[in-house]
Amino acid sequence: MANKSQLIDDIGELPFFLFYQGDYTLSPTLSIINVVEKHFEPIVKKTSLKKLVYLLIESLQNIERYSAHVASSEDFSLIYCDGKSFYIITQNTIYNDKVNDLSNRLQTISNKSQEELDETYIQVLSSETKTEKGAGLGLIDIARKSKNSLYYSFDKVSDTYSTFNMGFSIPMDKSMDAITIDNTKAELIVKEFKENFKGNKSSLIYGGDFSTTFIKSLLDLLKTAKVNELNSKNRKTHHLLIEMIQNVKKHGFEIENKSRGQLFLEWKDDGLHITTYNLIEEEQSNRLIKKVELLNEADEESLKIISKNNLQDLTQQGGLGLIDVATLIFPRKIGINTIKKSILVSELMLSIQVNYE
Amino acid sequence: MNKNPHIIEATEDTPLVVLEKKDGVNSILIQGVSMPENLFDFYTPLFETVFNFFETDSITNMEINVEYMNSMSNKQILKLIKTVYEKAPSVKVIWKYSKEDDLIKLKGQEIQSVFPEINILLTEY
Numbered sequence: 231m232a233n234k235s236q237l238i239d240d241i242g243e244l245p246f247f248l249f250y251q252g253d254y255t256l257s258p259t260l261s262i263i264n265v266v267e268k269h270f271e272p273i274v275k276k277t278s279l280k281k282l283v284y285l286l287i288e289s290l291q292n293i294e295r296y297s298a299h300v301a302s303s304e305d306f307s308l309i310y311c312d313g314k315s316f317y318i319i320t321q322n323t324i325y326n327d328k329v330n331d332l333s334n335r336l337q338t339i340s341n342k343s344q345e346e347l348d349e350t351y352i353q354v355l356s357s358e359t360k361t362e363k364g365a366g367l368g369l370i371d372i373a374r375k376s377k378n379s380l381y382y383s384f385d386k387v388s389d390t391y392s393t394f395n396m397g398f399s400i401p402m403d404k405s406m407d408a409i410t411i412d413n414t415k416a417e418l419i420v421k422e423f424k425e426n427f428k429g430n431k432s433s434l435i436y437g438g439d440f441s442t443t444f445i446k447s448l449l450d451l452l453k454t455a456k457v458n459e460l461n462s463k464n465r466k467t468h469h470l471l472i473e474m475i476q477n478v479k480k481h482g483f484e485i486e487n488k489s490r491g492q493l494f495l496e497w498k499d500d501g502l503h504i505t506t507y508n509l510i511e512e513e514q515s516n517r518l519i520k521k522v523e524l525l526n527e528a529d530e531e532s533l534k535i536i537s538k539n540n541l542q543d544l545t546q547q548g549g550l551g552l553i554d555v556a557t558l559i560f561p562r563k564i565g566i567n568t569i570k571k572s573i574l575v576s577e578l579m580l581s582i583q584v585n586y587e
Numbered sequence: 588m589n590k591n592p593h594i595i596e597a598t599e600d601t602p603l604v605v606l607e608k609k610d611g612v613n614s615i616l617i618q619g620v621s622m623p624e625n626l627f628d629f630y631t632p633l634f635e636t637v638f639n640f641f642e643t644d645s646i647t648n649m650e651i652n653v654e655y656m657n658s659m660s661n662k663q664i665l666k667l668i669k670t671v672y673e674k675a676p677s678v679k680v681i682w683k684y685s686k687e688d689d690l691i692k693l694k695g696q697e698i699q700s701v702f703p704e705i706n707i708l709l710t711e712y
Contacts, residue, residue: 442600442624449655465688468655472622476657479624534697541701544666547626550658558690 237422238492238507241437246270247310249423250455252432252497253302254322258455259290265447266309269438278403282316285375285400288368289320297322298391303431308420311402317416319397321424329384329392335366336382339373347374376400381413395420432456432497440479440490445472456497466558467502467584473551474506474580480548481518481578482508505565505581515568515576521549522580525556526563533557555582593640601629602653606640613641614648615671621653621660630663634670645675652683653691661694668698672705680707 241247246269250262263286270279290307297305300323308319324332342350351370373380376398386392397416427433434451438444449468478491491508510518528536537553540546556564565581590608597603602619615637623629637646649671651664671678682695695709 442622445622446599465655465685466690469690472655472657476622476624538697538701541662541665541697544662544669547659547662550661554658554690557693 234426234494237426240419240422241310241435242492242507244310244312244437246438247308247436248438249306249308249427249433249435251303251306251423251427251430252434252455253299254290254293254297254305255299256455257294258451259287259294261447261451261455262290262307262309263287264450265436265444268443268447270311274402278401281375281400285318285372285398288372289318289396292368292396293320293322296324298325299323300391303428304387304393306423306433308423310419312415313402315399315401317397317399319395319416319420321393321395321420323387323391324384324394325391326386326389329394332394333384335369336380339369340380342373344374344377372398379413427496430496430498434493434495436493437491440475440482440493445475448475470504470555470558470582470584473555474504474582477551477580478506478508481510481514483510485509500583501586502584503581504584505579507577507579509571509575510568510578512570512572512574512576515578518552518578519566519568521552522564522566525552528556530560533560559584588644590640593636595633595636600624604633604636606637608641608644612648613644613646614650615646615667616650616652617664617667618650618652620655621664622655622657623660626659626663630660630667634667637667637671638674646671646678647675649678649680650683651680654685654688656691656694665698665701668705668707669702672702676704678706680705681710682707683710683712686711 248262248265250258252258263283266286267279267283270282274282286309293305293307299305305322306320308317310317339347347370351367351374354367354370377400379400380396380398382394382396384392384394397413397420399413399416423435427435436444436448448471452468475493478493482491484490491506494503494505494507496503496505525533525536533553533556537550537557540550540553552564559582562583565579567579567581569577571577588608589610593606595604597619600620600623602617602621605614605616607614607616649668651668653660653664656664668680682698684691684695692709692711695707699707699709
């Protein structure tokens with residue numbers, strides 16, 4: 231996991247992030263919004279959340295509607311907050327013959343003041359000229375509502391298509407309007423995401439509270455937006471995710487309001503790779519290593535015996551989760567990596583691979 | 588003696604529970620999702636509710652039909668089955684599982700193996 235360590239360090243500082251790279255023809259917008267909304271509902275004002283959701287819908291549907299969809303690994307969205315602002319960054323492929331038109335429109339928007347943007351919005355809204363997919367209002371509205379913090383770039387990939395990156399940010403609360411938005415940091419984080427996951431068919435990376443609410447919204451996302459991935463809708467994958475995520479919830483902890491842990495779902499050619507990362511007490515870390523070693527050494531019959539023994543002991547509450555994981559992925563093994571951070575705390579990474587079936 | 592059913596509605600992370608006394612059949616249904624973050628907040632009062640509802644009457648049927656169940660819930664359900672059996676050894680337990688769901692099926696088989704004396708029937712749907 232050494233190549234992920236810088237990313238983990240950088241995004242670990244964030245109380246929330248959600249990165250989804252994949253096939254946007256399957257309309258993941260509502261599922262992604264569900265994850266974001268459920269997380270922020272209890273903690274931000276209704277008006278701020280409404281604004282965020284509105285802009286998210288515009289941004290994600292931009293990908294769904296306007297991407298060339300030539301390579302699902304090149305389409306992604308990243309939503310995160312740093313405690314003061316929400317950042318929304320998207321990328322989609324675009325046919326080269328459409329680049330100039332979009333670039334010109336964005337240049338025009340960027341040059342407008344807030345008042346001019348408001349006027350343009352009304353003009354376009356009342357205009358009878360509409361494109362096949364929309365009236366062009368989306369970008370204008372994003373620029374308006376983000377106080378024109380919008381930035382963008384185009385990168386040529388081939389003779390046929392380029393990638394279009396767009397980003398903007400809004401304060402978490404109106405009272406924070408004067409805060410300086412750190413777009414440099416956003417660009418750095420996006421670069422790290424792209425470098426780490428460019429080889430994947432699809433990726434979902436999350437950092438947040440690991441609540442049951444999140445689990446449910448994640449399972450919904452898998453059932454709808456990953457409907458073409460065989461193992462995304464099967465129960466085995468769901469059971470594994472529940473155990474891995476609740477492990478983080480149980481054992482992981484926050485320091486200074488940073489995310490409790492991180493979840494990496496990576497759909498690669500050889501299967502779905504699930505990795506969790508969290509901080510853990512040093513003592514627990516040692517016990518966990520021993521337990522995983524025992525489970526990894528066991529054959530199928532031994533795992534059944536270990537499970538049965540654990541079940542029979544009704545006085546002992548925990549311990550069954552990892553046994554279930556080991557049983558479900560057998561003959562594959564649970565990957566475990568711990569790094570001591572201090573006398574009391576270690577970093578823990580658990581990883582498993584699920585075959586496509 | 589018949590009694591109005593006692594229903595505990597399902598939530599995002601706890602199952603539907605229906606307790607019924609009707610025409611001599613005393614039954615418990617546990618259905619849905621069980622993955623509460625605070626396990627004992629749900630299951631401790633549930634145990635009390637079950638045995639207060641049925642009082643001295645024997646529970647004749649239990650139906651367990653969970654779609655998702657974390658490992659700690661598994662233990663609590665097992666504990667409930669065992670406690671019911673101790674009070675009513677003739678209880679019939681129906682453990683339902685979806686044909687796509689190897690884990691829930693496996694959990695049913697494990698419970699049969701751990702408690703061979705309990706009448707547990709695995710039913711695929």
